[in-house]
Amino acid sequence: MTISHFSAVLLFSLFTSIVFGITQRDEPKKMLRFGALCFALFVGGTIAASWAMWLIKH
Amino acid sequence: MTTKAQAPAEAGGKTGSGDAAASGASPVMVLLAGWLFPGAGHLLLGKWIRAGLLMLSIVCMFAIGIALQGKVYTPNTAEPLDMLGFAGDLGSGLLYGLARVLGWGQAPVLIAVADYGTKFIVVAGLLNVVAAVDAHSLANGRKRS
Numbered sequence: 001m002t003i004s005h006f007s008a009v010l011l012f013s014l015f016t017s018i019v020f021g022i023t024q025r026d027e028p029k030k031m032l033r034f035g036a037l038c039f040a041l042f043v044g045g046t047i048a049a050s051w052a053m054w055l056i057k058h
Numbered sequence: 059m060t061t062k063a064q065a066p067a068e069a070g071g072k073t074g075s076g077d078a079a080a081s082g083a084s085p086v087m088v089l090l091a092g093w094l095f096p097g098a099g100h101l102l103l104g105k106w107i108r109a110g111l112l113m114l115s116i117v118c119m120f121a122i123g124i125a126l127q128g129k130v131y132t133p134n135t136a137e138p139l140d141m142l143g144f145a146g147d148l149g150s151g152l153l154y155g156l157a158r159v160l161g162w163g164q165a166p167v168l169i170a171v172a173d174y175g176t177k178f179i180v181v182a183g184l185l186n187v188v189a190a191v192d193a194h195s196l197a198n199g200r201k202r203s
Contacts, residue, residue, distance in 0.1 A: 001122075003126070008171065020188075022111060022192070
């Protein structure tokens with residue numbers, strides 16, 4: 001099996017966010033919100049770090 | 059990022075008076091079940107949806123790691139980083155045992171996505187430990203619901 005680097009980021013972020021959402025909050029609505037926040041931070045953080053590395057290289 | 063924890067008395071009674079009392083499972087049994095198989099701790103507490111989502115996430119993450127030809131760590135390699143990797147992998151419980159018995163993840167890591175696979179396997183184990191501890195907190199009443 002081969003996946004792109006971005007697909008790997010999305011899959012990692014999705015599964016990790018689901019577990020974080022369920023385990024770190026105690027109400028379904030808050031779980032959903034926290035899971036979505038984690039997902040956005042994982043993906044956004046990765047994209048920001050990627051651009052930062054690109055800028056350092058150039 | 060901390061869970062709102064309550065004292066057992068506030069949560070509605072004595073120690074061990076959480077969801078475990080209703081389900082009949084002891085907190086230790088819930089912790090062990092959750093570690094051995096992803097989501098089993100929540101399943102024992104009757105939290106079907108959470109159990110299903112946790113099982114799906116952790117098993118998928120582990121399976122993707124194996125499919126990407128990630129490495130499954132073994133004990134006694136004398137390398138500190140390998141030992142940490144082994145501790146993470148061990149968190150997957152029976153999934154780790156299955157991988158060892160069937161010889162998965164023994165090929166050398168040669169490409170970047172295989173290294174991602176190694177990380178997926180380790181993180182699946184760590185997330186399973188988090189999920190098992192969460193089930194334990196629900197069972198002993200430390201976490202409300």
